[in-house]
Amino acid sequence: MINVTYSGQKQDVLNQNQVSRLQAIHEDLYKKQGAGNDFLGWLDWPSGLSDEFLNNIRNTADQIQKQADVLIVIGIGGSYLGSKAVIEALKPHFEKNPNFEVLFAGQHVSGAYLKQLMDYIDDREVALNVISKSGTTTEPAIAFRFLQNYMEDRYGEEASSRIYVTTDENKGALLNLAKEKGYQRFVVPDDVGGRYSVFTAVGLLPIAAAGYNIDELIHGAKQAEDGLSTFDPENNPAIQYAAIRHNLYEQGFTNEVLATFEPKLSYVQEWWKQLYGESEGKEHKGIFPVSVTYTTDLHSLGQYIQDGKRDLLESFLIVEEVEEDLELFEAEQNADELNYLAGTSLNDFNLVAYEGTSKAHLSGGVPQIGIHLPKIDEYHIGYLLYFYMLACAYSAYLLDINPFNQPGVEEYKTNIFKLLKKPGYETE
């Protein structure tokens, strides 16, 4: 399925000490006894999904498609990146007059964006899915205040049947609001953190509403859950990825550049950055996750990667089979001097670019991990996302870090609340 390769300086990727350490982590993980073990719901989530739950998601997605032309998903961080990553990976680059669209809001605070969004949807039928695990996050709450108001002005009483809420079962401002207004609710499980929630209602409802096959997505995740659960460090790609990046980190490679040649994966990269950045970046430790899209960024960040400070490792996410391709042809006038490429497909070009870039960066002192994904479809994306989540848990545990909290995001929030004089913060 997913295959992980390594090229860099010769080193003992899995020495005996590390194997024992990984074995202990594996046991803690599957016996659910490590740090943050009350947030391990995602580990066996795909296999535990009931038909009743999936039917409810599918039926609600159908209902949304019938009542609306646009679903606006309101959320930030783990409450939007999973569905955005999957939808962007699967949707065509261009669609003429789409019958149904999923748009996002609340992922930043831009007045222009919200205003233009409300103008854009004015002649289209609208539904909202507001998502927040805590139910108290400011950015989606602000977007929802505007959009709820918009919906009530436009639809009156009917607005409440067009608004879907995904939040905690028992607490939070959003839950209270949903109860008061009688919105249909979905639950973010207690033991699944936002960045691990793509296979819960958080990710599945928007993905199903966008028209993608959530059964195949879950099937891929289940295969990963099953296939990656064995302790086989030589062959388990999740363990290999975690172990290799950890070894490189210990040698001073403290930044990981996730590179892909596939522009449709750019939100998978964004999702990965939150997953790894929030899971590992604690106690002054952790690899800093960054991403590039090639060949675009070879013309910008490529210089730094080749020649800049040598604390970078590069992980190439390579898609083996492309969905569509074009072949270069011979032109009568060879004014652009490209006739030498006649017969070469654009994917052939990218494969050569991969080889050339990989060799160049390697000789520039950038060690490399290759993550090979057979193709982009629901099944393989489901597999890939589960793979990254599992590897992230191993990787954080290798640093002796609890992968499932994010204490560091509180400080700036408190400052913002103090500056805005939020009740309860005025006197601090």
Ligand SMILES: O=P(O)(O)OC[C@H]1O[C@H](O)[C@H](O)[C@@H](O)[C@@H]1O
């Ligand atoms: O789902 P929510 O509770 O609204 O949280 C949304 C996001 O915001 C927080 O600040 C966290 O750092 C993220 O981990 C989380 O995904």
